[in-house]
Amino acid sequence: AQTVTQSQPEMSVQEAETVTLSCTYDTSESDYYLFWYKQPPSRQMILVIRQEAYKQQNATENRFSVNFQKAAKSFSLKISDSQLGDAAMYFCAYRETMDSNYQLIWGAGTKLIIKP
Amino acid sequence: GAVVSQHPSRVICKSGTSVKIECRSLDFQATTMFWYRQFPKQSLMLMATSNEGSKATYEQGVEKDKFLINHASLTLSTLTVTSAHPEDSSFYICSAPATGGSTEAFFGQGTRLTVV
Numbered sequence: 001a002q003t004v005t006q007s008q009p010e011m012s013v014q015e016a017e018t019v020t021l022s023c024t025y026d027t028s029e030s031d032y033y034l035f036w037y038k039q040p041p042s043r044q045m046i047l048v049i050r051q052e053a054y055k056q057q058n059a060t061e062n063r064f065s066v067n068f069q070k071a072a073k074s075f076s077l078k079i080s081d082s083q084l085g086d087a088a089m090y091f092c093a094y095r096e097t098m099d100s101n102y103q104l105i106w107g108a109g110t111k112l113i114i115k116p
Numbered sequence: 117g118a119v120v121s122q123h124p125s126r127v128i129c130k131s132g133t134s135v136k137i138e139c140r141s142l143d144f145q146a147t148t149m150f151w152y153r154q155f156p157k158q159s160l161m162l163m164a165t166s167n168e169g170s171k172a173t174y175e176q177g178v179e180k181d182k183f184l185i186n187h188a189s190l191t192l193s194t195l196t197v198t199s200a201h202p203e204d205s206s207f208y209i210c211s212a213p214a215t216g217g218s219t220e221a222f223f224g225q226g227t228r229l230t231v232v
Contacts, residue, residue: 033219035219042225043154043207043209043225043226044223044225044226045209045211045223047220047221050219050220052219089157091159091160095219101148101165101213102148102213102221103150103162103165103213104150104211104221106159106160107159108158108159109157109158109159111157
């Protein structure tokens with residue numbers, strides 16, 4: 001069965017600095033999607049960034065970028081120029097491409113604290 | 117983007133009563149809806165998958181008779197917590213997978229249930 005591991009329960013970063021959140025996963029599939037979701041205090045889940053496994057190029061979305069290492073099954077999230085609004089729980093998630101139910105497998109989450 | 121509207125956002129009920137949570141897909145048809153439970157500072161735990169017009173699929177350990185799921189139309193899925201007890205107090209989230217080839221999932225705002 002696929003698993004997603006986030007080994008950092010909590011991370012803190014000074015405002016305007018850069019922070020990297022770690023995520024590893026285990027799968028025997030070669031085709032899949034990986035996601036980072038943000039859950040702010042409002043608890044609304046927000047998609048931050050996604051990566052298709054067949055793409056070698058790392059995804060980027062403004063201040064958010066990933067380091068996708070397929071062989072190592074690693075999918076870290078880098079947040080540059082951290083802002084107070086980035087404070088939230090961050091969840092890494094995995095989905096098989098061929099899963100007709102589109103079910104997501106979730107990591108345990110990392111709480112990100114931004115220090116002003 | 118697509119919107120999933122979840123109501124109520126907060127509900128307090130007495131032990132022994134039932135509570136219904138609704139999730140509506142506002143601008144797309146959701147043939148599948150995931151229902152999650154989230155404990156404080158923890159990840160999303162999949163409870164069940166509802167499919168329009170058929171019986172829901174429950175995850176191991178989730179009581180079917182306590183958490184009744186109905187997906188009677190392509191735009192509405194409901195979760196009814198029957199004979200609620202204080203241990204059912206939690207945050208419940210619904211999510212509809214993407215359609216039309218998109219990889220994104222769409223989340224309701226969540227419902228905080230408190231059973232007193």
